[in-house]
């Protein structure tokens with residue numbers, strides 16, 4: 206579909222384009238395998254000589270249609286779905302990093318990604334330097350090494366709600382001849398398209414707003430096609446020199462702007478296999494069809510809730526980048542003038558105990574380990590996701606022991622505020 210088409214139309218109609226007599230609704234290709242007339246034809250698919258389907262771990266038409274929709278929404282050149290957001294970030298990095306390589310990442314990122322970078326990838330021989338996203342360029346420059354292969358950050362960090370200065374990060378990445386990877390989960394392409402600001406690769410946990418109904422865990426990687434791998438040939442031999450496992454194909458030469466995603470599919474998905482199930486991709490697509498309607502409502506509701514909390518005497522602090530006076534308000538207005546996200550964090554004056562009492566009294570907002578779906582939900586990181594850490598360790602991880610993470614849903618905002626009011630008490 207025409208990439209010039211508006212986001213709203215792409216949400217509804219992007220991706221699946223039925224031909225004459227085909228189903229109007231994206232079908233679920235619930236098949237692991239695909240049939241061919243000749244053995245020779247299937248052989249050409251295995252050699253990447255022709256595009257086509259043969260095994261769902263490598264490609265499936267349902268998944269491809271949904272990836273194409275997300276690709277168009279981000280304004281990218283190529284995209285792939287993965288089984289989870291974690292798999293998306295892992296593949297996005299492993300596609301261009303090997304043992305001995307190094308990554309520079311914003312320190313304020315999702316806990317799972319932080320652990321992936323600093324613990325699990327370290328075991329693979331890939332090291333990482335975490336940087337303060339608010340540091341000036343001179344200070345950020347010092348994190349780079351000759352073996353740095355990528356820079357990583359989140360448009361809006363989960364749960365710190367720090368807004369990334371994407372242009373600044375893109376500039377320092379490009380000064381060092383490496384791509385910027387941005388996890389755009391919280392903003393979604395409805396509020397921010399990181400490629401417009403210089404990011405090269407975008408990742409998503411589609412589990413959040415894209416699905417939007419807390420139905421399926423999933424992920425996506427989108428490549429802008431803008432990073433010039435050939436210009437930095439020595440850094441990215443996997444893309445620019447022959448792949449012996451595919452009879453010497455050179456991805457950049459054969460696939461052009463599709464090189465990065467083709468390599469990730471042909472090598473990482475083939476060997477590691479974190480494929481999204483076509484059933485889940487179908488449900489994700491149903492979610493995407495209303496993304497452009499839901500995201501603005503999440504943002505409107507969250508802003509009203511943030512203003513309500515800010516005005517309460519028993520609320521110690523409120524963090525919401527869409528709220529005037531927030532530390533990240535100016536960056537949010539630059540990168541996300543239409544709205545930020547539906548997630549707010551705040552602390553009560555009574556700290557940890559008051560947080561538990563407040564949460565237990567909520568009726569409409571549910572205590573769940575999830576954010577960014579249609580239903581308002583709440584989590585206390587110190588008692589849940591970050592339970593193993595003591596108060597000092599919590600502060601180091603950027604999580605105040607009093608922090609309540611509130612994911613504002615798309616219910617009537619008056620009902621949400623009434624629930625909060627009753628739970629806070631007089």
Ligand SMILES: *Cc1c(COP(=O)(O)O)cnc(C)c1O
Pocket residue numbers: 289290291292315317318359362363388390391409410411412413422423424
């Ligand atoms: C949830 C989340 C992830 C991990 O995604 P899963 O789908 O849970 O694997 C990664 N990044 C961000 C910003 C997230 O919010």
